Amino acid sequence: MTATDSMQEYLAEAFRIAYYQPDNPYVSTSSLAEEMQVSAPAVTRMVQRLKNAGFLQHAPYRGIRLTEAGEREALANIRRHRLVERFLVDVMGFGWHEVHDDADDMGLVVSDMLVDKMDEMSGFPKRCPHGEPIPSADGLMPRVIDYPLSEVAVERDYVISRVHTHDSHKLRYFSELNLEPGKRFHLVMRAPFKGPLQLQVDGQTHFLGHELAGTLRVCSEEEYQLV
Amino acid sequence: MTATDSMQEYLAEAFRIAYYQPDNPYVSTSSLAEEMQVSAPAVTRMVQRLKNAGFLQHAPYRGIRLTEAGEREALANIRRHRLVERFLVDVMGFGWHEVHDDADDMGLVVSDMLVDKMDEMSGFPKRCPHGEPIPSADGLMPRVIDYPLSEVAVERDYVISRVHTHDSHKLRYFSELNLEPGKRFHLVMRAPFKGPLQLQVDGQTHFLGHELAGTLRVCSEEEYQLV
DNA sequence: TTAACAATTTAGCCGATGTCAAACAAATCC
């Protein structure tokens, strides 16, 4: 059975959600509904279809879990999406805050031939512009190691690993501060009670609110090089 | 009212058909059905929708005619499609016989921002890889002047203007013969009774069947430069 | 001029994907 565009999007989103909660393999339908900007019933019914097509298992009222076939579909979609994003940024010169919607649409549409070419022209990137890992053509997804900036120890050096937001204003702000994946910085201090964080980036001092800092995931230089 | 993807494709196809029959402004529903690879009733109903949305006029049993709004939609779509094709060929290095389907899909999806960038990166081309003119951003479609190779006078020099087929085998063959838009050649002779044509291209002699020659449209060097 | 044929439209169906409202299950609180 072949998955429609819509089915692929649901599968990809389910995978992403699961990837972000490594402890729990079950994905709730409400989280899917929220991410997909769609009503809960729409998700439930799509889940039925996906279950019938063999892409996932469903424990009613508990959540879903992708099967191997489901993961394959999801990863193919995620790969296309992230490579398109990479291409738009690296080859076509757009800013990462501009390209999400186009990449979303194009990810459903581009052929393997095109994706492979984009991969090549982008220099076979390992991560998308947001720092998310790009699944390999044969469907393997690296597991990155990183932590919310809002939780790591102070007075250390870190590297930005992932920027976990699609809000283009936040993305633009991070760009302005030079806080992009791969960037090295020093975490100077963090004020208590969800207070602001102080960072040293390229010799400049910046302050970030606790919530905003939570959308940045960081790791050590060595951990960053692993993927 | 905004046109769905499907509506845009119908409008674009209707425009293309009308463009290829300059004498008759009415497009038959059956020609649309054939081009879109869709049943006749599907066309009739879509025509109703498009009429209600103000994109065309419909004289039942006679044919349709785009309104100004309809032409605008059509041209925007055609522009996207042809610029994507140009981009895939010029910037990404694909052959023109490979890119039609991808360009079709992407044409429905890419934003203005992306199209403008592709336009720029392709060097603001005037024609798509098949030689079809690219509508300007403000919705003007140049009218090219050319004639079927199967009908023009012999013993003259011509320039390939358009290659009117999507058959990738034929396109590949034309590539191999160097018969691409902009190419100059000499029409040596044409055998009677729909017989083969003899061409001189880059000092090489080629023979084309009458029907195949009919898919090539040619003109003089000066006429080619007009668009 | 009428009969036959071709093109077009109408009618009724289907599946995919969305909605809202109501029923139902699970978790939580007093």
Added chain:
DNA sequence: GGATTTGTTTGACATCGGCTAAATTGTTAA
């Protein structure tokens, strides 16, 4: 432990875009 809140599913419906079969219109030929 029963009541309430929250999350999930079911039901009934809409729209889009496709289909086939049947009716209708326009054209052509006898």
